[in-house]
Amino acid sequence: MGTHKKFSKLAVSMVVAISGFATVASTVATSAEKKSRADWKKEYVRPSEIPFPKENPYTAAKADLGRTLFFDPRLSGANYISCGTCHNPSFAWGDGLAKGIGHAMTKLGRRTPTILNLAFGEDLMWDGRFETLEQQALGPMSAPVEMNQNMKAIVAELQQIPEYRTLFNISFPGKGITVDNIAKAIATFERTVVSGVAPFDRWVAGDEHAVSESAKRGFDLFNNKANCVACHSGWNFTDSSFHDIGMPDKDIGRGKVVPGVVVMQHAFKVPTLRNAVERAPYMHDGSLKNLYSVVEHYDNGFVTRPSKSEEIFALKLNAAEKTDLVEFMKTLSSKDAPMALPRLPAYDQTVAGSLNVSPAAGPSTGSTAMRTPKGACNSFLMHYIPCSK
Template identity: 35%
Template sequence: MKPTRDIAALVVAVLALHLGVGAAMSRVQSPSSDGELRLAYAGAPETWPRPDLLPGAAFEEFAPLPPAPEPADNPTTPQKAALGQKLFDDPNLSASGQIACASCHARELGFADGLRTSFGHDRQRGRRNAPSVATAAWATSLFWDGRASTLEEQSLHPIVDGKEMAAELPVVTARIAADAAYAAPFAEAFGTPDVTTDRIARALAAFQRTLKPRSSRYARFLGGQANALNDQQLRGLHLFRTKAGCANCHSGPLLSDQRFHNLGLHFYGRAREDLGRYEVTRNPADVGAFRTPSLLNMNRTGPWMHNGLFPTLDGLVAFYNGGGARPRPRPEQVGDPLFPTTDALVVQRSLTRQEREDLIAFLEAL
């Protein structure tokens, strides 16, 4: 804990002694001024006002990102990560020789691509937004539908997807093996220059595990820099955890519960239909559900949602403030056991214009 927070925490303790623990906690839970709010958030996250949560929420206290986890069978080394970066930037992993992993995950765009949905092989447009991979190392499942559980598995999917890189793994592997510029990097990373599909996947995964979000005002605030968030951003943080309800799904170090939720944007039975997690599990409860993304650095990774539907944070916040989307079945869909129901954690919030602006200010500080 930084000195500034030590002093603030001491003030909170003194208030508790003089006003009584119950009164002090009440004051902290419902700050009535920017000064009281700053005092309430002066300590470590576990001392902050408790979040307002609905039944079914899986909340984990906010915290800095820990070191990236890595599997025992693919430890990250500088040599392996360097090889992975070389492969990540190489369009020879695609059928056309023109599309690289970095085409849809550009460092300059927060390792996303800034498009509603990405263009791939033969300028085909995918149906889903390219999520940032800057936090992929901490994800317990990958892709919007969670179809991959490891980065090693994930790294090969775009290569063979017909709308993305559209290549065949044996062809790609042979092409990389034939490139003399790869002999030394593979030998340095794996001990021999042999190029295999498995080694390509391991190197790509190792590189992605070296990525992390850029430092932000929010990260510095978590680290003890009390003035990193201004008053408006701090009000937004409090709203995020309370009235706005964001913490029902966005919490922990990633600001994600790493679960799957239906926001009503599935377009079930319509031209833009996307069944989400159901395509992986075939569980009717998963129709229209998508993985909760990390919000770290989200100001750099729009447009947002699995289909890139919202190009502005103002529109995104307005959508949640109104309670998400709640499509009703058409007459022929009544009684359809697969017709999705919007998640119970998504409810109308009735934020004022000023509160929405405060919340957006906080989101921009992430």
Template identity: 35%
Template sequence: MVWQELAPLPPVAVPADNAPTPAKVALGQRLFNDPRLSRSGQIACASCHERDLGFADGRRVSFGHDRQPGRRNAPSVAMAGYAHHLFWDGRAATLEEQALLPIADPKEMAFSAGEAASRLRDDADYRRQFAAVFGDDRIEPRQLAQAIAAFERSLAPARNRFDRFLGGRSAALDDQQLRGLHLFRTRAGCMNCHNGPALTDNGFHNLGLHFHGRARQDLGRYEITGQPADSGRFRTPSLRGVADTAPYMHNGVLPRLDAVLQFYNVGGGKPRAPAHLPADAAPFPQPDPLLQPLGLERDELAAIEAFLRTL
């Protein structure tokens, strides 16, 4: 991916065939919060993406249908409108595509988009709302996806202290936060992956948290592409709002921001490849060359954390 300088967030780009309107966003918000999109009628999109928790859920991994635990942490959807790939493994290319996949996942909502749409057709109020937005009351899966995606694009955060600083208000950050920003840009190497207005390179990296060959194995992007180079790689999340979305990493293994910074300070996870792999084993993930011990002192880590909390 192309490196970008830090900058205020631009408006969210929208596809030509799904322009937002207030009515469409309101419909999407209703669908996002409606547990009738799940087979049990008990799980909504908002069950794992709660507004009060930065549109994440505060759990290491989420649970879904019949209280089944997933294997991945629920990422915040507040910045989903700026992502080039959705899900930790990047399996969805658009928000419209992403919106329907949890409905059909047997461990999440365990339904199907078609069944969910059929259930909503029995609701006269929903039929009126869909007709007002889409011009008819058929309620099709494609309309569900478009409305939910329109709502998710509306979640882009408002200008914050960091945006005011980027806009020229130098006093918006205090001395410790400024020092943290300087370290973020330089010795800490954070901007190798967290750059640009959205503070993400929209790429995939192996941090050594794949548990290859063990019960908790998760090889991320490789499971989608089948490319050996993708083994153990996961999508770089945006750092916008990061202080509100603990725990961290694709598996929620790091409970706090200071733990994340310590993890990077020691050079990330460095599991060793076994001497002999079975012939049918997935490729052992290769260490990301960007992960190197940083040697930062405690006060420097505290400064970076102070800066991250302004985002």
């Protein structure tokens, strides 16, 4: 999403109703500033709107279509992997694995990142190689080791499904099914995937009993001694930046995208901490099994090399402080209600032999299509957007 683009704004009525929060302050504080706990809390107020780019504004029909596409395994070359296979809402939109699994059970090089709160992000993927969600949506779909989809074939395949023709014509009048419109629909849906109100948010809003005293101390550490705020800042607990945090693997991450910048070697996207407790294991390589091991890494477990971020240094935390930090991070979990999955459009039943399904190139995993009652409205999205059905 470029600087020149202006965003249309979608009111998030449910969030506003619950919190009455104002738009988050964009001021970024540095760790050097000494502020009170009350002042720090102001930095983490939830936004009241989801930003959508003017090139792809929100419509309910488009978001619903995107949700259907997101969970449709027919978007993969072998028809058994959907976006939701790896970005599983039951795992806070991750997969619970150390490293992702792609087409033909290919073990991928990095952990599957969550899609939570990507509407507020910049430069997607661990290495930031895609500037927009629209670009990102097509990346894994067409990658041979991920969904292995031929992007010309997918348009022809979806054309054979009558309901998709209808849904695309509603969302994109006069344009119908195109690769760009597949990307726009999925990106629109993804922008609606926003973590709900967590105990931390209730504490920020004034409920002193919403989190424990240990978590409050952890918040103080987060913003001061532990210096987490240097990158995990703002309501989404990320500034969308890239850093080498000293993970001892050989993956150079963003170094491939930005080869001329020393500090981008071994650098990876700073992930949101929202609902992180539900997304173990951690880091780009999935090598840290829980939040305690994450704290240990930052305390003094990192490797030192020329690219290491200067914001990573030995913290010298004691055991109680480490516990406080973990207790704080637990308060960021919104424990969103389970979402209803879409009913997937059926193939054309009116013309015998009209279906030309891509041959399955990988091992059969049986039926992975997840089905829900027809017309079910997504209970998760209802937290944020009035259901369109």
